[in-house]
Amino acid sequence: SQVFLEEGETQTAADMTKSIAIASANDAAVAMAEFLAGSEEAFVQKMNERAKELGMEDTNFVNACGLDTEGHVSSAYDIALMSRELMENFPEIKEYTTTWQDSIVHKTRRGEETFGLTNTNKLIQWYDGATGLKTGSTGNALYCLSGTAERDGMGLIAVVMAAPDYKVRFREVMQLLDYGFANYAIEKGREKGYVMGEVLVEKGMTDTVEAVVAEEISVLVPKGKEAQWETRTELLPAVSAPVEAGTKVGELVYLRDGEEVGRVELTAGEDVAKANMDTMLRRMLAGWC
Structure with a gap:
């Protein structure tokens, strides 16, 4: 040809x-x-x-x-x-x-x-x-x-x-x-941007940042078979400011009948700037009261 x-x-x-x-x-x-x-x-x-x-x-x-x-x-x-x-x-x-x-x-x-x-x-x-x-x-x-x-x-x-x-x-x-x-058939997981929890932010302008699903996952499943779906959220204990949106802060694990069938990253939903001196002082004072 x-x-x-x-x-x-x-x-x-x-x-x-x-x-x-x-x-x-x-x-x-x-x-x-x-x-x-x-x-x-x-x-x-x-x-x-x-x-x-x-x-x-x-x-x-x-x-x-x-x-x-x-x-x-x-x-x-x-x-x-x-x-x-x-x-x-x-x-x-x-x-x-x-x-x-x-x-x-x-x-x-x-x-x-x-x-x-x-x-x-x-x-x-x-x-x-x-x-x-x-x-x-x-x-x-x-x-x-x-x-x-x-x-x-x-x-x-x-x-x-x-x-x-x-x-x-x-x-x-x-x-x-x-x-x-x-x-x-295909079964889809949580949509991109879905909030799965919050992660502590050390020395940030806010105390926490939302952990969101980085991408939607698709799982191939047999038709006509009932199965028990579960998800497990694995988050970092904390991240240090500054934090950029999209920074990995954990993983979302998908399980079918108790067995892992996929996982996706959880990322920071927004930027978190490092706390300025005024913010740090206010937090210190609040802690003493």
């Missing part, structure tokens, strides 16, 4: 990303690799370093586009890890992975020419809530797909590799996603 880039042609990074995400353009992938790292080989080295950081233990990249090459291997689990990293931390990619048709403009010596792009991932037309992600097929790998979808605040990833034809890969991914949505 390619978009037929020509020597000396200039494209935006956005259009190259679009070409890779929508049309599986191998030439765009290699061009981006060379632009970012100086050469495809140098970029592949960065790919392998990042794969190790993500825990992709069964992966070794040899090129930047996935074509059959000796030693270029991965697994369904590793592809899922890579897909999760992309979807969680770069959600803007969904702008491209949910686009069915688009185009880029080639600007060469011959002038400008529009080139059409059609998404290779039929999930986005066939499956409710589909958000991506990427197809792949080679002679050795056969037909592969990392499929992603979101419903009711829950995002799922299903990876199928080595399917005998392109229809099977889509059918199997849709069955996996159906299973996930039918059997699991």
Whole structure:
């Protein structure tokens, strides 16, 4: 798959990303690799370093586009890890992975020419809530797909590799996603900013500061099973002024049936300045009375 880039042609990074995400353009992938790292080989080295950081233990990249090459291997689990990293931390990619048709403009010596792009991932037309992600097929790998979808605040990833034809890969991914949505749900914890208590402030303009939830947590739970939810607040005994809003002052622990399923930071809800001399004197006098 390619978009037929020509020597000396200039494209935006956005259009190259679009070409890779929508049309599986191998030439765009290699061009981006060379632009970012100086050469495809140098970029592949960065790919392998990042794969190790993500825990992709069964992966070794040899090129930047996935074509059959000796030693270029991965697994369904590793592809899922890579897909999760992309979807969680770069959600803007969904702008491209949910686009069915688009185009880029080639600007060469011959002038400008529009080139059409059609998404290779039929999930986005066939499956409710589909958000991506990427197809792949080679002679050795056969037909592969990392499929992603979101419903009711829950995002799922299903990876199928080595399917005998392109229809099977889509059918199997849709069955996996159906299973996930039918059997699991997301339950959310305390919303961001929820006050969970107060922490003493030593030598501050105020005696305490509110401990608020830093981020909302989501927990995957089986559908149809009753469970006892609990939270445990772990606060620091005190903090010293000055205190900046957002400073960690504790943790909120979530337990399900007595077992920990997640924790988030509790942070100072506001700034607390160091007490001035007048404030300190008033407190001393109040303590003597």
